[in-house]
Amino acid sequence: MSGSNADLMDVAVTESPAKPKQRRTLSDRTLANLMIWPTLIILIAFNVFPLFYSLFLSFTDYSAIAFREPQWLGFENFQRILESEALWTSFSITGRYVVLSVGLELILGFGLALLIREQFRGSGVITTIILVPMMLSPVVVGLFWKLIYNPTFGYFNYLLGVNNLATPPDFLASRWAGQPTPGLALLAVVLVDVWMWTPFVALLIYSGLRAIPDYLYEAAVIDRASSWFQFRRITLPQVAPLMLIAVLFRTIEAFSKSFDLTMGMTGGGPAGQTEVIAIRIYQQAFQGQLQTGRSSALAYMVLILVIAISNLYIRNLNKAKEG
Amino acid sequence: MSNFEQNGPGFPVTESIRVDKVSPRARLSHALRAIVVIIVAIIMLVPIFVMGLTAFKSRSDVVAIPPKIIFEPTLEGFVFLLTNRSQLRGEALEEAKANIDNVGIFERIAITNGQSITGPSDFIKRLGNSVIIAFGATAASVVLGLLAAYAFSRFDIPGKDDLMFFILSGRMLPAVVVTIPIFLMYRQLGLYDTHLGMIIVYTVFNLSLTVWLLKGFIDEIPVEYEEAALVDGYSRFQAFTKIVLPQAATGIAATTVFSLIFVWNEYAFALMLTSETARTAPPAIATMLGRGGIEWSAIAAGTLAFLIPVLIVIFALRRHLLRGVTFGAIRQ
Numbered sequence: 001m002s003g004s005n006a007d008l009m010d011v012a013v014t015e016s017p018a019k020p021k022q023r024r025t026l027s028d029r030t031l032a033n034l035m036i037w038p039t040l041i042i043l044i045a046f047n048v049f050p051l052f053y054s055l056f057l058s059f060t061d062y063s064a065i066a067f068r069e070p071q072w073l074g075f076e077n078f079q080r081i082l083e084s085e086a087l088w089t090s091f092s093i094t095g096r097y098v099v100l101s102v103g104l105e106l107i108l109g110f111g112l113a114l115l116i117r118e119q120f121r122g123s124g125v126i127t128t129i130i131l132v133p134m135m136l137s138p139v140v141v142g143l144f145w146k147l148i149y150n151p152t153f154g155y156f157n158y159l160l161g162v163n164n165l166a167t168p169p170d171f172l173a174s175r176w177a178g179q180p181t182p183g184l185a186l187l188a189v190v191l192v193d194v195w196m197w198t199p200f201v202a203l204l205i206y207s208g209l210r211a212i213p214d215y216l217y218e219a220a221v222i223d224r225a226s227s228w229f230q231f232r233r234i235t236l237p238q239v240a241p242l243m244l245i246a247v248l249f250r251t252i253e254a255f256s257k258s259f260d261l262t263m264g265m266t267g268g269g270p271a272g273q274t275e276v277i278a279i280r281i282y283q284q285a286f287q288g289q290l291q292t293g294r295s296s297a298l299a300y301m302v303l304i305l306v307i308a309i310s311n312l313y314i315r316n317l318n319k320a321k322e323g
Numbered sequence: 324m325s326n327f328e329q330n331g332p333g334f335p336v337t338e339s340i341r342v343d344k345v346s347p348r349a350r351l352s353h354a355l356r357a358i359v360v361i362i363v364a365i366i367m368l369v370p371i372f373v374m375g376l377t378a379f380k381s382r383s384d385v386v387a388i389p390p391k392i393i394f395e396p397t398l399e400g401f402v403f404l405l406t407n408r409s410q411l412r413g414e415a416l417e418e419a420k421a422n423i424d425n426v427g428i429f430e431r432i433a434i435t436n437g438q439s440i441t442g443p444s445d446f447i448k449r450l451g452n453s454v455i456i457a458f459g460a461t462a463a464s465v466v467l468g469l470l471a472a473y474a475f476s477r478f479d480i481p482g483k484d485d486l487m488f489f490i491l492s493g494r495m496l497p498a499v500v501v502t503i504p505i506f507l508m509y510r511q512l513g514l515y516d517t518h519l520g521m522i523i524v525y526t527v528f529n530l531s532l533t534v535w536l537l538k539g540f541i542d543e544i545p546v547e548y549e550e551a552a553l554v555d556g557y558s559r560f561q562a563f564t565k566i567v568l569p570q571a572a573t574g575i576a577a578t579t580v581f582s583l584i585f586v587w588n589e590y591a592f593a594l595m596l597t598s599e600t601a602r603t604a605p606p607a608i609a610t611m612l613g614r615g616g617i618e619w620s621a622i623a624a625g626t627l628a629f630l631i632p633v634l635i636v637i638f639a640l641r642r643h644l645l646r647g648v649t650f651g652a653i654r655q
Contacts, residue, residue, distance in 0.1 A: 031478075050505050281503075292503060
């Protein structure tokens, strides 16, 4: 077994016939199976199987604290959920969360991407720095923003120049000047989401910008196209696929990661104003009555929605990869 | 506009447009951009900076109005975070105060607050759990992921795209959705609130990341190297260990670190699948708030202790960050 590089190169160049190897017992096929199946088995055991189990549970009245066999209910859980107003509230809160945060992230991210498009000294360090919030634990981020938002000694009100100490705005309690202002808490959470994820969206768009060939702009300059025309006809269509990826990615995340962030900041409050769908499932499944069956049904509805969105996402990823 | 597109400007071009010369105006706008970007970066860092400040504030400085930027730093928050203390009264306190010069810095801070340290706090245990579980799950998911990624990259596997999608789809599901059945299953298997149980959950969760990322890295290694080795009499497996692994070292390192960060930061699974023995740091930090009399400086100290490893890693990994987050789709 001559392993040195020189030998290796030599053989590759002269293409001497392969030595017949009797010792090689594993065919490529077997080896491939041996390499893939451990991963597939663990995924099936701890991902696919539980999902089938919860599909079964979603048709029953099972509760994790009741020590009795689950009773088959048919579609009752689903029917109840679809009829309940609280569900639509949660969905609409999640929807508002996604639309507001992803919208702001796209606009701000696009602006930021155009700014960092031209390299300058130290731009590498800066693009790294702005990614820091994204890599932090969302629940921990939520906690320290809770401190920043504190109505009396928080930095946020201080920087806003609030000096009305009797009734300072309390964002996480949705109170403005002592008056309940619904929606304020959700905005406060969205702001943190935007703080965390705008740089990510910006970098995605930036990588799209860099891939635009220069000759397109050169041709436009020769044709004396206005810069607005260049932006609308060259820049925008060229980065559109990546913007779509950013939107889909953030939408999927909004169903999962929004749980951590809102739990850290508000726990769903005040009065359920930031109760995104994930928090609702959590409360149904693990708190109070432990309505395992009902919450499984709700979880399944979200599951189907998320799988549909991720399907779109992965298709677009593949397209971007090839393009 | 359409006429313009088809026929060009529609007027004679009388002056040349030079793209190679940088005008003073372009230079100015370049500088302006740089300044705006720097300002944005500073704004991004303010909250983290605030948190860092809070970790070193005393109890009264934390709640000062207006918030203090300049204050006398203290390790009080860290003492509250890392130790259990009991209240000292009467003679015991006098005695401790008399002895204050002979004890360590943590003890001294406790005595100033009229307390004595009785032992290390729960938080140390939580951090320990985080470390054990993060490393265990990362080791498992990187090894399994590496094998699968190599097979997906090099062999002709029937239904490859569907399998890759299947592997990735697991990760897209919200943790809460997947956890309900896992919780029930773990209760049956006795894996609830165990290190092993958490390692398995995170391995499953991270496999999608490691398989996708590593496949991307392995795809970049020219297949000719291995073919040469095979011709030279290496077995497939030897070619994998002796040619591919060294070539993919950077990629493996990046993947490992991403996997570590994800486990380190994870909250939802840990919240729902652990209670005491195997609870990790993120839910522990979160429940500190639940107790009466919020010790903000202790929370900030805990957050800081938790963030520092992540910050170090980000700078070490900065060239691969985007790639890691998009499962290898986007290369920086």
